[in-house]
Amino acid sequence: MSENADDERVRDEGYDDLLDAIESGEGFYIECPESHGSLPPRRVCPHCGATELEEVPLPETGAIETFTTVNVASPEFADDTPYVTAVADFGAVRVTGQVRGIDPDGLEVGTEVTPDVGESETTGERVLILRAD
């Protein structure tokens, strides 16, 4: 990947669909008949094996469940440091993303966030964002 930084990344069905949807304010997740949630791409519920899956709207806000400030990054995020990575609870699913829009010192477990899409400062690639402003 690092050797082909100028090349367009191949579109990943499901994952890029979700980022597109979040960009247009219509985030979703995958739900099975047992109401287990997961993120795309899925053909099978990872929790129970059900194959009848549907897309349902992602709640507009989630709550930070855990977070960290990354000071040592991989080359893809070398120019982004320091940045905050977090896992936020959206009810049926958790979402991992970079937290923006808040001073890290003001961040705590429970802080409310909305999903968004931003860019890596290093590569310009799209990054899943948890916006706290």
Add this chain to the structure above:
Amino acid sequence: MTGVRVAGVGLTHFGKHPERTGRDLFAEASNRAFADAGVDRDDVEQLNYGNFMGELSEHQGHQGPLMAEAAGLDVPATRYESACASSGVAVREAVKDVRNGEVDVALVGGAERMNNLGTAGTTEALAIAADDLYEVRAGMTFPAAYALMARAYFDQYGGSKEELAEIAVKNHDNALDNEYAQFQSAISVEDALDAPMIADPLGLYDACPITDGASAVLLVSDEYADENGLDAPVSVTGTGQGGDKMALQDREYLARTPAAEDAAEEAYDDAGIGPQDVSVAEVHDCFTIAEVLALEALDFYAPGEGIGAAARGETTRDGDRPVNLSGGLKAKGHPVGATGTSQVVEMTRLLRGDHPNSDAVPGDVGVTHNAGGTVASTTVHVLEVEE
């Protein structure tokens, strides 16, 4: 079903050897294992070999036959990849094959070359043990993932950075006399607390180093050991493996490791023992918080109570159940694909009595715990001294 004996063990020095190839490292470790066992190379029937990042660090896939060649063997050879649990899985598969009577003698081992990639390259390579779409692309690194687990633990159960620092201090102390260890130097709690943050709450001294090294073990059936008059007092009496969702966000728990709980339960049942019977353990402390999660998964402590074990002196070398007498990944080093087998090497020496810290071992039953990624895969093995 036959029993499985550890006939011989070997390690390279764990440390910075950026100029040494994986094949050279594994040749050295396996040479030591053969010398230790007194087993003829012609008797070996297969090689089970663990490696994680060979494609990235050495442009080398298909390492099974390459490493058989390096060890002077002309046998079927398979590489096992399960991130940092790669060679733990290799051990487990060899144990099953010996028990089943498929083979009487198996060479098991692993190697990893990491320092030639540099810190950024190694960070990138290790990150692929996480979910590429939802973790790596969000900037998650291996230390960041464990930092997320550490904060979740603190939030749920309490605990302090000082208590994590006590784990690092303990494991550095244990490595002082271990000639194979990367760090043979003591640190203080203050050193650990003053170190630069990598991903808060984890600082530099909460993390294992970047390590090159190899490990090898010769596993043989009881019959082979008896017929050949081997001096092999230690047996592998239990094996277990567990799995979990790849990404932290998809797990049931952020501050517990069910994959390791499952592996431990299976290994205990297999050996016919319980956690109370275990006198010494080598656990996967890639980060200080990982040792805490391991102690709880092995059921030495209830969830939330393992964090203070080192600070209370319960897991130190003069404690009731010493943990990571080798120095652990923290001080001995963590050449990823070599780690699982290296824990079996260290435990064998601890139980046999020829490890520099053998005098601290309070009993005859040891456990090794090897975790892959953020504990999406785990193996646990029980080793016992024969009556």
